[in-house]
Amino acid sequence: MNEFKGQTLSWQMLNGAIELALHRDPCNEIGSLTLEELERFAAVLPGLVSEAHALLIHSTLPAGFSAGADLRELFQRGREMEKVAARRGVRDFLERIHAVMNALDAAPLTTIAAVHGVTFGGGFELALVCDIMIADRMARFCFPELRLGLIPGFGGIPRLKRDLGNSVVRDLLLTGRSFNVMKAQQIGLVSQIAAEGEALRVARATASQVGKFDRRTAAAAKAFVKPIPYEELKREIDIFCDLYSRPAVEEGLRRFVENEGPQPYLP
Numbered sequence: 001m002n003e004f005k006g007q008t009l010s011w012q013m014l015n016g017a018i019e020l021a022l023h024r025d026p027c028n029e030i031g032s033l034t035l036e037e038l039e040r041f042a043a044v045l046p047g048l049v050s051e052a053h054a055l056l057i058h059s060t061l062p063a064g065f066s067a068g069a070d071l072r073e074l075f076q077r078g079r080e081m082e083k084v085a086a087r088r089g090v091r092d093f094l095e096r097i098h099a100v101m102n103a104l105d106a107a108p109l110t111t112i113a114a115v116h117g118v119t120f121g122g123g124f125e126l127a128l129v130c131d132i133m134i135a136d137r138m139a140r141f142c143f144p145e146l147r148l149g150l151i152p153g154f155g156g157i158p159r160l161k162r163d164l165g166n167s168v169v170r171d172l173l174l175t176g177r178s179f180n181v182m183k184a185q186q187i188g189l190v191s192q193i194a195a196e197g198e199a200l201r202v203a204r205a206t207a208s209q210v211g212k213f214d215r216r217t218a219a220a221a222k223a224f225v226k227p228i229p230y231e232e233l234k235r236e237i238d239i240f241c242d243l244y245s246r247p248a249v250e251e252g253l254r255r256f257v258e259n260e261g262p263q264p265y266l267p
Contacts, residue, residue: 031070066123108219114203142178148252
């Protein structure tokens with residue numbers, strides 16, 4: 001399936017590159033429906049690999065790349081289900097999203113995230129799956145989960161450690177503050193900065209450059225320099241699920257849901 005248009009995301013083949021576009025209002029929150037459509041993409045991805053040399057992930061929404069997990073859905077799960085069942089449901093969701101993230105991480109394509117605006121929480125974790133991150137000058141990066149009594153749950157901690165080391169993880173995780181694009185490039189998170197609104201154009205130019213080289217050589221190089229930390233990823237799920245059952249998390253999620261601001265995820 002070379003093309004798909006869903007309720008939360010779409011993909012198409014364009015000039016030898018697969019473009020995966022996020023388009024769920026207001027800012028690409030990742031909930032059950034997005035997960036289902038990401039799983040659908042992961043299922044067809046092996047069949048697309050022979051026709052493509054790169055995968056681009058971007059957002060069509062002005063607010064940003066993604067605000068992260070759908071916290072309203074997470075809150076409702078805890079309200080409507082018995083505690084043990086809710087925790088089991090959260091673990092199932094995390095195991096499924098990890099399977100998708102791992103499939104994208106291990107894909108024998110060069111993967112490029114073109115990000116702008118809000119790139120927070122689970123959205124930040126999706127961008128971290130990619131080999132190359134290109135950001136426009138208005139992009140901001142943040143792990144706000146500690147304000148909810150949680151840690152990132154989509155694989156962000158092990159992948160950020162893999163790429164940048166523990167000091168950056170501690171700063172983002174323990175302070176909850178956001179980094180602007182200049183800081184992100186300074187620490188090695190972002191490889192290129194684009195003008196406002198130009199990240200996708202630059203990502204397409206980068207994909208064109210990637211297409212000049214032998215795919216099998218590129219895949220071998222990627223596998224060598226980008227190991228997937230499977231054991232740490234499993235441990236992250238365990239820690240998240242342990243924390244989820246604490247009263248502080250329910251209170252943090254309740255405050256978020258009751259926030260009537262247009263973008264309550266902003267710090």
